[in-house]
Amino acid sequence: MxxxxxxxxxxxxxxxxxxxxxxxxxxxxxxxxxxxxxxxxxxxxxxxxxxxxxxxxxxxxxxxxxxxxxxxxxxxxxxxxxxxxxxxxxxxxxxxxxxxxxxxxxxxxxxxxxxxxxVAAFAKPEQLEQGVAVITVPDIRWGRRDIKTVGLLAPVLAKQQAAESGAYEAWLVDSDGTVTEGSSSNAWIVTGAGTLVTRPPSHAILNGITRLSLLRLAAERGIPVEERPFTVEEALSAREAFVSSAGTFALPVTRIDGRPVGDGKPGAVTMALRQAYLDYAKGSTAA
The missing domain is CATH 3.30.470.10 (Aminotransferase class 4, branched-chain amino acid transferase, N-terminal domain)
Incomplete structure (x- = not known):
């Protein structure tokens, strides 16, 4: 066609x-x-x-x-x-x-x-079975990341660095050591206590539309949520991690800078939210 x-x-x-x-x-x-x-x-x-x-x-x-x-x-x-x-x-x-x-x-x-x-598929089978890797890089973007502008050179450089490192995505880290978001995604963790954590909306991040739907779906399922910054070290000690975007929905992250997250496998909360989003999206307005 x-x-x-x-x-x-x-x-x-x-x-x-x-x-x-x-x-x-x-x-x-x-x-x-x-x-x-x-x-x-x-x-x-x-x-x-x-x-x-x-x-x-x-x-x-x-x-x-x-x-x-x-x-x-x-x-x-x-x-x-x-x-x-x-x-x-x-x-x-x-x-x-x-x-x-x-x-x-x-x-x-x-x-x-x-x-x-x-697209034939929104994720490769091995990405869902094994999760994906991310690396961390300094966040060098401008101060109005909440506006979805076409000025994307800094994310391009971060994504290229991830690719050259054999990783799927780069998590951007602010000067205070906290993760802002991915180069083209929002960043999430699930704590050892089972709480879902993601950075709150502000000028520091793009308030992802998929992010907003996942927050709503988590609330409907009784999953506790905290919108706050988290550090790379907290992410490495978390039970689960994942990224979200319009094209990835919720995609499990199992390695950060070469170190495993949790047991190194996709987590139950991540996969449940991914399925919940797919079910929700398939019931949306016909194209």
């Missing part, structure tokens, strides 16, 4: 989708994005992604390129054209095209781009 993209009012073959050389997303990373997962033909957490997109736009004083309901309609049409059953749609909005100048342009029209990706 052909792969289709969307650019500023036009559905185009993916290879023909382009933006102007003076688009501010390209020149200044002056833009925001969301990734919406499609699972068994249904959007996962679409309302949450649209709400966060609106928040990111407002924080950067950027206009919607079209009414939110129209953007949702484009999402659905792009999913249909690509025949997506399992996959994702990447949605990016920039401030638009204007002569290069640091100040906001007066009359630029926002650029809206969407691309689609099909």
């Amino acid at each position: 052909a792969r289709w993209a969307y650019v500023n009012g036009r559905y185009l073959p993916h290879a023909q989708a382009t933006v102007h050389v003076e688009d501010r997303g390209f020149q200044f990373a002056d833009g925001v994005y969301e990734v919406v997962t499609i699972l068994d033909g249904r959007f996962a957490d679409l309302d949450g992604h649209m709400e966060r997109l609106g928040r990111s736009l407002a924080e950067l004083r950027m206009d919607w390129p079209a009414a939110p309901r129209v953007v949702e309609r484009i999402l659905r049409e792009l999913a249909r054209r690509n025949g997506l059953v399992n996959g994702s749609i990447y949605l990016q909005i920039t401030r638009g095209v204007a002569p290069r100048d640091f100040k906001f342009p007066a009359n630029a029209k926002p650029t809206l781009v969407m691309t689609a990706k099909r």
